[in-house]
Amino acid sequence: ENRIVGIITVDDALDVIEEEATEDIEKMAAIRPSDKPYLEQSVFRIWLNRVPWLLVLMVSATFTGLIINSYEAKLAAISTVLFACVPMLMDTGGNAGSQSSVTVIRALAIGDLVPKDVFKVLWKELRVSVMLGATLAAACFCKLQLIDRLLFRFEGYDVITSLVVSLALFITIVLAKFVGAILPLFAKKIKLDPAVVASPFITTIVDALSLIIYCSISIAILG
Structure with a gap:
């Protein structure tokens, strides 16, 4: 009127x-x-x-404990220093996944993204994750060789072991970025709140993946 x-x-x-x-x-x-x-x-x-x-x-998180239990004996038989790198792998992977998750959740909230943009998001996150993974893997290798091995003289950090840890870190970051990007989009697609569904589970999923990747690579190369 x-x-x-x-x-x-x-x-x-x-x-x-x-x-x-x-x-x-x-x-x-x-x-x-x-x-x-x-x-x-x-x-x-x-x-x-x-x-x-x-x-x-x-x-x-019980699943993470089951994975550790299933690989513990095999890893201990290969090298006792392998378990010392588990917290770094899990934390770095979780942080990498959370970065992607928060970015996508925010973009969904303000309308910059919709679920049909999933392939565009994954292609961009793939390139970002490869660059980040390579950077952090190189930094990890240098840290293990220069600081842990030479400065602190920790035994067990030979070149092969350091390469195994760095390779596992690289793959973990790539997968973590994928999980962090796709989970909010999937939640939005099935009409759920991405912030509620995606964020709490990112760390748990990435922790499990990082352990499986790390243990599998360690056994395959060092076993």
Whole structure:
């Protein structure tokens, strides 16, 4: 009827933007969103918002433990130093996957990406992951040879072992980037919130993949 029925002030718009951004951040951290400020929430409410996903992720991490148990004896028989590199591989892979995941989730949220862009995303992430993987693998090799072997004189870090660790790191980063990019797109395709589905599981999936890759390469080359 060409009549003004109300107005939305800048302050109201900024409040909505802030609330939505806060909600997305909480979802990516595996926390159920709350409509109250942190200091106004009860301890029980904070516990209730955080515990469900932590329980799910704790159970899912059981698979990582099963993988370690299945390869432990074989790796110990090859070299005792191999297990010392597991935390580095898992953490680096998880961080690499999280970078891709956060980038894709944000792009989906603001409309820069849609699920049908999956092949464009994967092609770009493939090139990025190869460059990052090569850079970090080279840095890892230099670190094992120059710092661990020569400076600290840790035994067991020969050239072949360092190459095995670096190769496993390279492959882990490439796969982690793929998982981090495709999981949010898949969640969006099946009508689920990418921030809720993708982010909590990225680290668990990449941890399992990195262990399988590392153990398989170690046994194949050093075994």
